[in-house]
Amino acid sequence: MKTSFEWKHLDFSDADDAHWLRHESRVPDIVADALLNVDSRPRALQTENGVLLILRGVNLNPGSDLEDMISVRLWVEKNRIISSSRRRLLSLNEISKKIEAGKGPQTVGDFVNTLVERLGEFITEATEKIEESLDAAEDKLNDSAVIARNSPFSIARRQTARIRRYLAPQREALDRLSRISGPLFDENDRARFSEQANHMTLVLEDLDLVRERAMVAQEEFLSVVAHEQNARMLVLSIVAAIFLPLSFLTGLMGMNVAGLPGLVNEWAFWILVVLMLIITAVILLLFRLKRWV
Numbered sequence: 001m002k003t004s005f006e007w008k009h010l011d012f013s014d015a016d017d018a019h020w021l022r023h024e025s026r027v028p029d030i031v032a033d034a035l036l037n038v039d040s041r042p043r044a045l046q047t048e049n050g051v052l053l054i055l056r057g058v059n060l061n062p063g064s065d066l067e068d069m070i071s072v073r074l075w076v077e078k079n080r081i082i083s084s085s086r087r088r089l090l091s092l093n094e095i096s097k098k099i100e101a102g103k104g105p106q107t108v109g110d111f112v113n114t115l116v117e118r119l120g121e122f123i124t125e126a127t128e129k130i131e132e133s134l135d136a137a138e139d140k141l142n143d144s145a146v147i148a149r150n151s152p153f154s155i156a157r158r159q160t161a162r163i164r165r166y167l168a169p170q171r172e173a174l175d176r177l178s179r180i181s182g183p184l185f186d187e188n189d190r191a192r193f194s195e196q197a198n199h200m201t202l203v204l205e206d207l208d209l210v211r212e213r214a215m216v217a218q219e220e221f222l223s224v225v226a227h228e229q230n231a232r233m234l235v236l237s238i239v240a241a242i243f244l245p246l247s248f249l250t251g252l253m254g255m256n257v258a259g260l261p262g263l264v265n266e267w268a269f270w271i272l273v274v275l276m277l278i279i280t281a282v283i284l285l286l287f288r289l290k291r292w293v
Contacts, residue, residue, distance in 0.1 A: 003099060005108050009092065010084040012036045012073075017084070025082060027075055035073045035084045042170035044177045050077040051184055053112065053177065056166040057119040058126040060090050065159075069166050072115075076108050076184060091118035109189030116174065116196045120203070123167065127206050130159050134210060138217050153218035160211040164204060171200035242283050246276050 010017040012035060022032050031052055034040065045052040053076065056069040070089050075082040083092065095114055098104035105111040137152035177185075178193035185193070249272065 003104060003106055003111075005079045005081060005111070007081045007083070007099070007111065009096075010035070010082065011086060012038075012084040013086045021082070021084075027082065031075050035075060035082065037073075038086075040071050040073065042166055042173045044173040044180070046180050046182070050075055051177070051180060052076075053173065055116065055119060055173065056170055057089055057091055058122050058163070059087070060122060061088055069163065072119075074112065074115075076112060078108065078184060081108055081111055091115055091122065094118060107189075109185040112177075112185075113189055113192045113196075116193065120196055120199050123163070123203055124199075126163065127203055127210070130156055131206070131210055134214055134217070138213075153214045153221060156214040157211055157218070160207045160214070164207045164211075167200055167204055167207070171197055171204065174200060238287060241287075242280055245279050245283075249276060249279075 010021060012018060012021075018036055021027065021035060022029075025032070027035075028047065028049065031047070031050075034045075034052055034054065040054045042054050042056055043052075044054075051074075053074040055072050055074070057072060059065065059068040059070050070085060070087050072083060072085045072089055072092065085092070092115065095104060095111065095118075105114045133152055134156045137156075174193050174197035178190045178197060180190070
């Protein structure tokens with residue numbers, strides 16, 4: 001089934017696409033600047049000729065980080081949509097395949113809603129993956145070697161912070177989109193935009209919860225590490241406390257000077273050994289009475 005609108009997708013880093021957009025597309029200069037801008041914040045802007053919409057989606061490209069979110073920009077007119085991005089976005093690829101198969105969106109409102117909904121679904125999946133990795137890390141909380149090597153709590157906090165950075169303004173953009181009047185979107189379109197704005201609110205709440213869990217788990221992990229370090233330091237302190245007087249005695253009796261007691265006594269060595277054992281026993285007894293061991 002043929003769509004009722006024209007859709008053109010651009011790579012805003014491509015010189016030919018940029019030239020077409022500025023000189024042949026007949027879009028306002030402010031819109032062309034927004035579609036070609038390297039860095040952009042999610043927002044929705046209504047003009048006399050159409051609606052400018054800038055969104056973010058999670059990066060699902062192989063070898064990429066989830067929190068490295070991809071920007072997609074849309075200029076929506078009554079019978080035309082111009083989209084632009086620098087990297088491949090799975091949501092747009094799916095829509096393109098559906099249109100080629102004759103099963104794609106039939107109106108500009110349906111197109112925008114389909115894109116927004118797929119972006120929301122992928123963002124939800126990314127949030128669930130972060131939660132799953134955090135669950136796995138919490139199960140291994142007492143294995144400090146594994147946690148220290150992988151730093152899962154720091155990774156979860158970084159991911160949630162970077163995703164949330166774009167989702168908060170994206171929720172505002174969708175809310176604004178649901179209140180845009182005019183012929184571009186009908187009541188059903190606006191209701192779907194409102195639903196997606198609410199969905200973004202829920203995702204933001206989930207991200208806040210994940211971040212708080214990661215902070216609490218990291219604090220617990222640091223507590224475990226501190227406890228293990230204190231236990232090691234206690235052992236080293238006990239060993240040092242035992243060997244300090246013994247080292248003093250052996251150093252004193254090992255001086256090569258005349259007049260040392262026991263030089264001509266054949267039992268002097270064993271007397272010194274017994275004395276050192278007694279000192280060791282006394283030190284251990286004192287530690288036991290102090291409940292240090």
